[in-house]
Amino acid sequence: MPIPTKFILLSNARSGTSLVMSTLNSHPDICCHGEIFHPKPRFHFREIWSDHHDPADFEGAPLSLARAVLDDPRTAERFAVVGFKMWKAQAPGACKALCRDAALRKIILERKNKLATFSSGMLAKQTGVWNLSGDRKAVAIKAEKLPFNAERFRKYVQTQREVFDFYERHVEGAVLRVSYEELNREAFDGILAFLGVESAELTEGKKKLHSSDILNRFSEDRHPEILRTLDELGHPEWVKEAPAT
Template sequence: MNALKEPTLTTTKFILVTTQRSGSTWVIDMLNSHPQIAAYGELFLDKGKGSPTWCGGKDVTFWNTYFEEVQVPFKKTIKSLFIFKYLNHVYSPRSSIKSVGFKLMYPQMERFRRELLAYIFLNKILIIHLIRANHLDVILSQSTAAFRGVYHLRNSESTENVKLHLNVLQLVEQLQQQEEKILQAKSWYSKLGLPYMEVIYEELVADCRSFNAVLSFLGIKVDATKLSSSLKKINPKSHAELIENYDSVRDVLQNTKFCELLR
């Protein structure tokens, strides 16, 4: 991101809420590539240290690091005050930047609900809810990342191919849990009374112009063609190539509402 200069008068503030393995790292990367947007990764990551390295801006430290560096007595008793100060720092106006935001996972909102809700209401934070519609892809991405120990890849990087064996006895329940998690979040966030937008990951991947609606929501001149990211999918193969017991998975999903998730 560009060096800080004279601040602009107004800055649109947003959070991108989602769950793990929903393409949020790529989306933040894309948004941050726009010259008028400063987008950051999981600033409230549970064990985040230093500054985010995998996506978005790098000029803001994680909340954990910020709070550790606070040198005042009894700081834990006034932790809420420092969360507000931290968010003011994150959202601080800067030259040429019209919109600032960061990624927030569902559990992170739960952990800091009181402070974050107070802040987003007082500051009218825009909410972008990123949803990965294919719940099976979420499970496969989780399994692949855990198997490899690699959660993100850049275009210049490569890694070993994998064949995943899914537990068909638990698969339908896992898909239901993923669906319920998203539906609960949709209901909760959409009822906050704040500017709210749902974005489908698959639609963004299929056509970059789908980002135009997001940019418009952020008050940015529509030009999604300027967005870019060097991140690539960790599972580019078809399900038949990726899933070792594909036939068994297909059979167990055949008479369920999840049968259309197979690609």
């Protein structure tokens, strides 16, 4: 039996991971699971695995769960590539071990605009809408303008930097770095090539939920503070997020 190419997608919340993994799942040779270390993992596994396994059986043993997902023989019979997504906070020890596994390919996906990820998380909690399937029509999501706390945002940015620094320090073997802001057809072709499968017509798995005018997600009376904070951080460009072309 051929051995599938195995990979993990390393990132953080609200960074486009659902878009990437759901889109890759439209390729006939790829099996992508979601956040296998999510506190409520029920909907994060493809049925080919979850029909025969219970993630609760691996409670307290995240690395064993990862191996069970990546080494599943039923998956190997049907797919040439298998992978899942995770971020450091979900299972730090397992994350370090997986990063150092040189036989495992890693995709590091980062959304450079931290004001976008910061506000996206707040909006998701406020509206209860975390993702919108690519095959659904766009819907108007009613959201209230967000508050802003400069100290909280600075701590958030620092935490984000530490997470991606952790990945860079520990990854070994083949690594592909992808930016959310550059997710287009060419980027997906690059991911397919990295995973060793032929290019194919992919179906976009998720839709963008909110406007690319990031500043306008916040209450207008907080705009001066936001602009000042972004200038101090050296990223005034975070007020907007140009869509990938």
